[in-house]
């Protein structure tokens with residue numbers, strides 16, 4: 305049996321928790337030192353001992369745990385996990401039935417009622433990501449629940465927490481059959497080679513599915529495409545399948561070259577017809593301006609924060625400058641796909657960044673369409689930070 309600890313919430317945090325804010329922050333608690341063990345069930349009360357919520361203690365990057373229920377009678381047991389996971393899987397029924405798509409998110413943390421845990425599905429295999437040691441103490445309950453509800457070919461896990469200050473990146477395989485390496489998955493008919501046991505990232509970011517499809521179906525045909533921060537080239541492949549005359553992928557990481565070649569190959573595309581450049585994007589922009597290169601479609605999908613030898617990029621500060629450089633090498637009437645997964649600002653501020661970049665370069669633009677997280681990345685309405693993705697298709701007007 306897990307221990308229950310009663311904790312008092314500071315008055316200024318009571319309203320938020322009552323409204324359903326799911327993250328338990330250190331600041332919100334009056335006596336967090338009473339909790340010693342990860343995974344402890346904590347019950348939150350206000351100064352008048354009114355019950356506010358029940359959750360678990362788990363030290364994360366941000367936060368000290370998550371509220372799991374606002375019902376004082378509800379137990380955090382096997383049945384609880386089963387109920388949440390069943391509901392999440394029902395919500396993805398259309399994706400399970402979609403023959404063209406075999407990779408998607410099945411459980412999205414607080415959006416599906418359990419902060420600190422995500423579950424992704426890759427063609428019959430499942431990857432659990434644990435964001436704290438606290439949620440990891442419920443490993444058995446989670447795995448048993450999942451196996452009761454769906455057929456699990458093989459199971460992997462990513463531990464995104466440090467024990468005694470160290471991340472453990474041992475074998476990620478948990479049980480069942482080992483997945484082939486690479487494992488081939490489909491997404492709207494696009495093939496991707498993924499590696500379930502090769503570090504924190506498997507090779508494709510599932511949250512961009514709708515954006516890749518849109519690029520392939522409506523923006524790529526007959527166009528020259530520059531894909532910056534290209535990682536394994538997923539956007540380039542989508543564009544090439546959509547009829548792009550040529551794609552250019554730019555990423556700093558050495559391994560991006562072979563990874564991108566592989567993604568082209570598994571789609572029956574000849575990577576020799578495309579450029580894959582291992583270089584700092586900011587350096588490439590300077591080169592492109594000097595050579596007067598222009599592209600019809602420019603994709604910007606930088607990490608929220610990155611440090612290279614010469615550059616520190618922080619999306620919240622430097623995105624306008626990044627856009628300004630991209631605008632310079634975009635054809636007139638060309639399109640920029642600006643994307644950010646930075647959780648510290650929302651769509652409104654992102655659009656301000658776009659406005660200020662065009663102000664700086666002195667041109668006019670039109671916003672063609674925008675995307676947020678796809679439906680399988682379910683979000684919690686009280687937890688705005690969880691709704692991190694912003695993608696805007698911008699036309700550079702002549």
Ligand code: SAH
Pocket residue numbers: 508509512532533534535536537538539554555556557560583584585586605606607610611612615
């Ligand atoms: N757009 C990709 C995901 C990008 S992940 C996709 O859709 O799959 C971020 C990538 O940015 C990483 O591959 C990292 O190597 C790269 N990166 C970070 N800083 C960079 C820089 N200054 N120049 C080029 N690439 C960079």
